[in-house]
Amino acid sequence: MGVSLLVQITSIYYPVLAAVGVPVNLVTIVILSRGKCGLSKCITRYLVGMATADLMVLITDVIIRSIVERYFPLSFFTITPVCSVNMALASAAITISVWFTVGFTFDRFVAICCQNLKTKYCTERTASVVIGTVIALCCLINVPWYFTVESAYFTDNKPRGCAWTPSFLTSPSWTSFEFVYFTVTAFLPFVLFLLVNSLTARYILVSGRVRRLLRGRNSGENSKDPEMDNRRKSMILLFSISGIFIALWSTVVVYVLAERVLGAEYFAESDLQTIPFMLQLLSTCTNTFIYVLTQRMFREKLKTVVIYPVNFIVKLITSLKH
Secondary structure (H helix, E strand, O other), X not given: OHHHHHHHHHHXXXXXXXXXXXXXXXXHHHHHHOOOOOOOHHHHHHHHHHHHXXXXXXHHHHHHHHHHHHHOXXXXXXXXXXXXHHHHHHHHHHHHHHHHHHHXXXXXXHHHHOHHHHHHHOOHHHHHXXXXXXXXXXXXXXXXXXXXXEOOEEEOOEEEOOEEOHHHHHOHHHHHHHHHHHHHHHHHHHHHHHHHHHHHHHHHHHHHXXXXXXXXXXXXXXXOOHHHHHHHHHHHHHHHHHHHHHHHHHHHHHHHXXXXXXXXXHHOOOHHHOHHHHHHHHHHHOHHHHHHHHOHHHHHHXXXXXXXXXXXXXXXXXXXXX
16 A cells, blocks of 8 residues: 555646656756856855756756656666666766755855865866766766666567666675765765854854944944855855755765665565655755745846746737737
8 A cells, every 4th residue: 555655746746846847957958057146156156056956967867867767667768778878867966966066065165164275165167076076976976876777677689777786786896886885975064064164154143243332332233244145145055955965964964874774675565665756856956946035136037037938928919910
């Protein structure tokens, strides 16, 4: 009963996630790429990179793996070599998305807490170097996933589907690789998020208290502080993105740790192995909603994008009537 219910939920969840996430991330990429949202070029680079990586996760992991391969077993994407490539690409896209978010978090930490390094580190060039390095390393780390699967069945003499190879399930080498992958993709970023955000929050609280005290003595209690306003805006954006990420990925971290302690067979017949990864994939379309809630200029640009096709249709209908 529980399994059938979960199957029904996933059969609705993944198509809805794709239908919402793909256009949302495409619109985000277009709006941010134009550079008219009042954000620095450095921040824009990271946010565009994050949206692009999330879009790739939606295409490779949600659309191809969870929808096409599931409901269209004779499609091109179920041919085993294609399935293997897509599996490696999906894993790489997830890792890239995670580390783009880490890079953005560290960039905002430097901008807020390390004023001496801000002018040198928080630049468009540095962001481009970080993004390029992350892409290269993450792709390299995920290449072995291609060799972890074999054909699940044959149709018209073509190998189709992806099933774990016996060596992947039993070899200590593959077990070590899987441990390294989850460490790089989940555990390490999770720890870095908690550490960097804790240091950022502490710095903001301490420096804010000192600045309010000094400005209160020098220019009155009600005077505005532009520097603190900028920090507050950066803090809201940073903590919103990091907080949602931590909340959605925490279930994956807990699940993988529990699997290592209790053993994979403990979860073999349980729905618990599906739910954490469903929540993790939800993080691919949350950032846009964060921008809508926290960035006024982004909201205005989004309204323009949404209203434009409506106005076009209205004008077209009006012209046809006349």
